[in-house]
Amino acid sequence: MTTQKLDIDAVRQQFPILHQQVNGKPLVYFDNAATTQKPKEVIDALSQYYTGYNANIHRGIHTLAEKATSAFEATRSAFRTFLNAAGTEEIILTYGTTDGINLVAQTFGRSFIGKGDEILISTMEHHSNIVPWQMLCEVNGCVLKVIPVDESGELDMAAFENLLSDRTRLVSVVHASNALGTINPITEIIRKAHHVGAKVLVDGAQAASHLTIDVQALDVDFYVLSLHKMYGPTGVGVLYGKKDLLNSMPPYRGGGEMIKEVTFAKTTYNDLPYKFEAGTPNIADVVAARTAITFIESLGKDRIAAHELSLLQYATDALQGIDGLRVIGTAKNKVSVLSFVIKGVHHQDLAVILDQQGIAVRTGHHCTQPLMQRFDITGTTRASFAVYNTTAEIDRLREGVERAVKMLK
Incomplete structure (x- = not known):
């Protein structure tokens, strides 16, 4: 049986915080692994x-x-x-x-x-x-x-x-x-x-x-x-x-x-x-x-999971082509978390430039310092996706990362 897709526009309308501008740009919130936003009913x-x-x-x-x-x-x-x-x-x-x-x-x-x-x-x-x-x-x-x-x-x-x-x-x-x-x-x-x-x-x-x-x-x-x-x-x-x-x-x-x-x-x-x-x-x-x-x-765990997996796959493909970018964490089975490093670019500098474009991501060791040591890195940039995120927002993330790389390298 095919799982019916979610109406993401309708889902987004339930989250008041998403409909604002940050630094003069429409908010893109990709810090869901830290905390998700709250629907109006909550x-x-x-x-x-x-x-x-x-x-x-x-x-x-x-x-x-x-x-x-x-x-x-x-x-x-x-x-x-x-x-x-x-x-x-x-x-x-x-x-x-x-x-x-x-x-x-x-x-x-x-x-x-x-x-x-x-x-x-x-x-x-x-x-x-x-x-x-x-x-x-x-x-x-x-x-x-x-x-x-x-x-x-x-x-x-x-x-x-x-x-x-x-x-x-x-x-x-x-x-x-x-x-x-x-x-x-x-x-x-x-x-x-x-x-x-x-x-x-x-x-x-x-x-x-x-x-x-x-x-x-x-x-x-x-x-x-x-x-x-x-x-x-x-x-x-x-x-x-x-x-x-x-x-x-x-x-x-x-x-x-x-x-x-x-x-x-x-x-x-x-x-x-x-x-x-x-x-x-x-x-x-x-x-x-x-x-x-x-x-x-009400949304259904299966439909949420299907949407988030599609976002993860789309984002992984979209960012892979960026020069010097390496994904940290390539397990076969994942939830919608994409962590990466870029050669020659510090993750905190990248996050600052993304924030100037209204894009919220998480950087650092993510309270997993021994794991960062395992991969011989100090931290990553992490984009994490929730049910209200879209491929159009991921396109903005890619454009933002590309712009930041040009500025920082």
Whole structure:
């Protein structure tokens, strides 16, 4: 069955921020791997919360509190469906992917990964999936091992298998690389890690808006994501965890909502998922996050993916002919991220000139400094595409890069 194409003009009309000029030029926004723009319905959902039923949740019995609580929990239910979790108790609402990884490191990690135990990560990890494990190793005496990446930006799976052992307690890998776009074979990674008794955490920050995710089919132990990369608000994320694992883990933070009863002698902790949700959460943005999920589902993940893949292919072909340009990350399976370097041109200088033409790209190491070292570069220029981008915008990118190269060389 052929997938019906999206009406991109109609999609673009839903994003107010896109219809402006930057430095006297129509905005071209190619920094979607850092954060996506927000459709008007998400912005309206935020406004409606604050103007209609702003109240703290769970403990109030008045009408506004009950309405806010219902909306907040409706978002949790939407995430359960979005990820195909077995139940809402497996959906922990966090402040983002980084918060979710740190939660696992400070609870599961401190409790179940001890001296001499091993954690496997990959060379392409974001700093958020490196530093928390280094911190754990410093405290608990566990050992961090790294899966290498080949020249195309794909994981060396043979090396991964060789690193696995009966000392491996956790494998924590990115689903899709923010710096390269590489989609990792997480089904195979999970299966092989489970074979040696290890648990698996998958960083889905870059994958969640592009790929269909079924945590039960994957049999993944933990999955983390951020809404601001999914057309949703900032400051909202999800940690999915298998129920038995979450029940075995101690609380991460102490305070309101994560308790059942407090005395000076002892505190009894709340049930899942509230055990890990201390304090007043980011209510308004969580409420609006459900609208972002609805937006994605209304377009269809398959149609979004097809459009973004076509943009990636078009951009790769369009930029390949530029003198001195080299794409960093040529994996067979990628999300819509195109990173490149140009001989004799510093990526920051290139970005400044592109910005003068109204074109927003990201430059630098993309919080993946070890990966940049692997490719013997200091950073790249990264153009990342979302559902509202067009081939006409890519044409402007090519023209802008060509103009910059002439100016800088």
